[in-house]
Amino acid sequence: xxxxxxxxxxxxxxxxxxxxxxxxxxxxxxxxxxxxxxxxxxxxxxxxxxxxxxxxxxxxxxxxxxxxxxxxxxxxxxxxxxxxxxxxxxxxxxxxxxxxxxxxxxxxxxxxxxxxxxxxxxxxxxxxxxxxxxxxxxxxxxxxxxxxxxxxxxxxxxxxxxxxxxxxxxxxxxxxxxxxxxxxxxxxxxxxxxxxxxxxxxxxxxxxxxxxxxxxxxxxxxxxxxxxxxxxxxxxxxxxxxxxxxxxxxxxxxxxxxxxxxxxxxx
Numbered sequence: 470x471x472x473x474x475x476x477x478x479x480x481x482x483x484x485x486x487x488x489x490x491x492x493x494x495x496x497x498x499x500x501x502x503x504x505x506x507x508x509x510x511x512x513x514x515x516x517x518x519x520x521x522x523x524x525x526x527x528x529x530x531x532x533x534x535x536x537x538x539x540x541x542x543x544x545x546x547x548x549x550x551x552x553x554x555x556x557x558x559x560x561x562x563x564x565x566x567x568x569x570x571x572x573x574x575x576x577x578x579x580x581x582x583x584x585x586x587x588x589x590x591x592x593x594x595x596x597x598x599x600x601x602x603x604x605x606x607x608x609x610x611x612x613x614x615x616x617x618x619x620x621x622x623x624x625x626x627x628x629x630x631x632x633x634x635x636x637x638x639x640x641x642x643x644x645x646x647x648x649x650x651x652x653x654x655x656x657x658x659x660x661x662x663x664x665x666x667x668x669x670x671x672x673x674x675x676x677x678x679x680x681x682x683x684x685x686x687x688x689x690x691x692x693x694x695x696x697x698x699x700x701x702x703x704x705x706x707x708x709x710x711x712x713x714x715x716x717x718x719x720x721x722x723x724x725x726x727x728x729x730x731x732x733x734x735x736x
Contacts, residue, residue, distance in 0.1 A: 477509075483517040486528065490516050490550040497558040498532055504565040507537035514557075516550050519600050519723050529722055530557040534565075541568055542632040560633070568631060602724025604698055609690070609718075610725040614732045617647065622660060622674035625650045636704055638717050638729050643672030647715025647731060649706040654679040661685060661706050663715055684708075685715060693718045694726065 478499055480491045494514045502509050513533045520527070526546040530553035534541045543561040547553030618628065619640045629637035629650060636651035646662045653659040658678035663685045671680075687708040688696065697705040697718050704719035709730060717729045 478512040478514055481513070481515040485518040485520070486516050486550045490554070493551060494530070494554050494557075497554050498561065501558065501562055501565060502534075504562065504569060505534070505536045505541075506569040507539075509534055509536055510538070511535040516553060518550070526553070528553040530554050532557055532561050534561075536565075536568065539568070540632055541565065542634075544633055564631065564633065599703075599720040599722050600724035607694075607725050609694075609728050610721060610723070611727040613727070613729045617731045621672045622650060622678065623676050626658060626676045636706075636717060636719075638706075638715065638731075640731075641666075641671060644670050649715070649717060650678075651704075663708050690716075690718070690728065697726075 478495055480494055482491050482494075494516060498512070498514050502512065511534070515531045516528065518528045526548050528547050528550050529544065530547070530550070531544045532542065541561075541564055543557055543564050545553055545556035545560050547556055617638060617640045618625070619642055620628070621642055625637050625639045625641075625648075628639075636649050638647065638649050640646065641648040641660075641662065644662065644666050646664065646666070648660060648662045650658060650660050656677040656679055658676055659681060660678055661681040661683075665682050665684060666680065685706055685708045686696070687710050689710050692710075693705055693707050693716070696707075697720070704717055706715065706717050708714070709716040712730060714731045716731075719727050719729075721727050
């Protein structure tokens with residue numbers, strides 16, 4: 470069920486979610502919009518529940534905001550729809566306050582935080598594992614294709630934090646390569662590229678991170694699915710053998726797959 474509220478928030482509620490959740494989400498999330506300190510052009514909240522009784526927090530609440538052209542996203546889980554919305558409200562409040570402070574400190578620009586601030590600037594979501602759907606029943610349920618942002622590693626980290634992502638696919642400006650930044654390793658961040666970069670090839674950055682020395686595997690989508698299942702990891706960055714570009718295959722919370730690929734660019 471989808472509805473637009475008087476506060477301008479588009480609410481999508483699964484049929485398995487308790488009645489009254491839409492009004493509750495409207496009130497909780499709508500009360501946060503004043504924290505943005507910029508016009509909120511679009512706001513969407515989705516609350517869904519999957520049916521695995523073994524999952525302790527089966528309800529997922531997600532919010533996507535367009536704050537004057539900048540996307541801000543948050544996600545949370547709970548035992549009930551009210552708990553999930555409460556957790557979402559807390560995460561989104563924290564994120565909007567961070568975004569507002571960033572704008573106030575760097576008006577008109579996208580300068581990154583100081584190096585010591587990176588680890589605490591955006592706390593990662595504590596996500597539950599995906600629904601344990603049998604491999605034979607899994608499908609690619611969502612295929613997102615978009616023009617990859619061409620940016621520095623610092624800007625990629627900033628976007629990843631604001632969007633509440635565990636990974637971020639982008640084109641690194643120094644090498645011109647499709648790249649993925651994700652949370653891992655001793656520094657908290659790790660970068661992988663189609664071909665490992667040489668010394669001084671990356672554009673200057675401040676983010677503390679490790680860089681993968683392994684090239685991305687060249688795979689078809691079917692081969693990527695098989696490898697993702699074999700490795701048991703939440704996502705796989707690979708060179709799409711059909712498109713010749715970097716791509717990410719990932720496990721969705723419902724046990725199916727999602728696929729992210731760069732959009733075809735006009736020459």
